[in-house]
Amino acid sequence: MGAAPGHTTSAALSPPAFLPPPPPKPLVPKPPAEPYQVGKASWYGGLFQGKATASGEDYDMFRFTAAHRELPLGSFVKVTNLKNLKSVIVRINDRGPVTPGRIIDLSYSAARALEMHQNGLQKVRIDVIEQQDAEMAMAVQPSAPR
Helix, strand or coil: CCCCCCEEEECCCCCCCCCCCCCCCCCCCCCCCCCEEEEEEEEECCCHCCEECCCCCCCCCCEEECCCCCCCCEEEEEEEECCCCCCCEEEEEECCCCCCCCEEEHHHHHHCCCCCCCCCCEEEEEEEEHHHHHHEEEEEHCCCCC
16 A cells, blocks of 8 residues: 555654754854955154144054055054964054055054064055944054053
8 A cells, every 4th residue: 555646755844843943053154254455564653743644634653543545544454464463453544555565554553563663564464344343442452652
């Protein structure tokens, strides 16, 4: 005798109501995002102290700021020194660098935090970050000695 023609058993049947629901599927972490840019960073300091930046504010070498050719003024980026993996969050407030082959000019304080202020140039990774994430990170970021 058997089942009527066309009747199939499906494995997708719901479990009986008296059984607990199946455990949730584990969350799979997203792979790390691609960096916005990787390249050479430089820094600028005392020679520009107090001079107007492209954003209109005065340059302060003791703040965590940077110059970038394309990113919107006021945007935040995480800059990671690829030699020692130290990172810092800076706000883009100026245009530059003017020297070909460099992707970002950091303030003295940012360069010091990355431990690149002695040699002046370093290969870095730049990641654009959201403003609210930047504000939280900058609140716990160490201040630079003057």
